[in-house]
Amino acid sequence: MRVETFLRQSAATGPDRIAIVADGARLSYAELDAKSDRLAAALAAEGVSRGDRVVVFMENVWETAVAIFAVLKAGAVFCPVNPQLKTDGVGLILRDCRPSAVLTQEKFLDVCARASSDLLSPLLLIAARATGALPADVLAFEALIADDGSGVLPEAGGEDDLAMIIYTSGSTGRPKGVMMTHASMDAASSSIASYLENTAEDIVLGVLPLSFTYGLYQLLVAVRVGARLVLEKNFAFPHAILEKARAEGVTGLPLVPTIAAMLLSMKDLAPSPLPALRYLTNAAAPLPPAHVEGLQKLFPGAKLYCMYGLTECARAAYLPPEELDRRPGSVGQAIPGTQAVVLDEAGQLVGPGTVGELVVRGPHLMRGYWENPEATDAVLRPGPKPGEKQLYTGDLFRTDADGFLYFVSRKDDMLKIKGEKVAPRQVEAALCECPGVVEAVAFGRPDPILGLALHAAVVVSDPAPTEREIIRHCARILPDFMVPKSIEFRAELPKTASGKVLRRLAVEAGE
Incomplete structure (x- = not known):
């Protein structure tokens, strides 16, 4: 099954059911289907063809849901991009996937302009949530989804077509574009919906970025079963x-x-x-x-x-x-x-x-x-x-x-401490069992005697444990070689937008 069929079917069986709640707006399934139809027709009219890549550079707003399904209905491939990325990060993705269009918000137009300045092909820019007149070369999202009845949708492709290219976080190197077909996304969303026992009666809170897999599948599964998604930016x-x-x-x-x-x-x-x-x-x-x-x-x-x-x-x-x-x-x-x-x-x-x-x-x-x-x-x-x-x-x-x-552990995260292999995850779990420790990251640092010594950084709540209390706690439940040599106290740990601790940055922050 093609992914846009999720929306077609839910709109047919429950047109008046609320699909998306965001920023005071409440979109029914019929409205989500119609708005994405009109945007898809507009994309096709502007030259977006089957297989073209279209970047969706938006926050968790209702327009993001419309954009994703519109790109799919146009036969193109959507590329969700983290709205927290700056010019360099966005530019890297634009140069890699070479999109024919970018669907974004007015607040991100400057980033898009700088990021696309060295592209060889012209880029169609469509911006939502404009507070004033848009630049002459930028189309207004709101105007494209207006109902004038003149749009023509392209013929649907097959389920083996690419549906999405989503980029890895790049926490361990250069981001890579992960290619997902309609069939693979159909299989994943069907499996998730089955074990979570999702139905049209569910109302899901979506605070995770739609630009990341975990957040995106809240939208896909909800639309698949006809449920409601309540979107928040964070x-x-x-x-x-x-x-x-x-x-x-x-x-x-x-x-x-x-x-x-x-x-x-x-x-x-x-x-x-x-x-x-x-x-x-x-x-x-x-x-x-x-x-x-x-x-x-x-x-x-x-x-x-x-x-x-x-x-x-x-x-x-x-x-x-x-x-x-x-x-x-x-x-x-x-x-x-x-x-x-x-x-x-x-x-x-x-x-x-x-x-x-x-x-x-x-x-x-x-x-x-x-x-x-x-x-x-x-x-x-x-x-x-x-x-x-x-x-x-x-x-x-x-x-x-x-x-x-x-x-x-990740293969790359394993540490050799006192001749023993140490998985940081096991140490972090022990640290979080200490009363007052909210988050933790364990890592190795060069040591003149041991070669590599184990250290940790923690975020604590009030009342906060002392370094000695945390180390004594670890010594009670962990073997000696897994007990951190020192504990650093941090206000927060650096993370990706999807919530993963950036171990390398956490280590560098303490150096």
């Missing part, structure tokens, strides 16, 4: 956002560890602040066990789904909520319709407790990295069946006796 004002979520009757709350930490640090927040909440999800980075316990107490009537995903396949594993207490720290097993196994360096299955690389198979995998065959071949390798590809994630995992998965 979680900077938690009290106000929770009040709105309560008023809307939110049933689904996707979060990342940063949001979990903010919720758990709100001293005046009583249990069950969202009475209608049915479930919470976590992805992007693992939740420390202490946060899991805290969220269960804060939202006692809601199910918590701990998940593991990556841009190259959206989701790979989830832990059924009923397994949370029995398998602390696990991200579960492969999502429905897929496979996830742990292999050694020879490509053989490892036994329970043995660390290896997680390898994922299924219809939800990316096609590859945009115009980067070497990087593609490094991670998409032949699978057990003829013609099949499997994704080597670069993440180290182990399993328990029942095959449930436990994240250990």
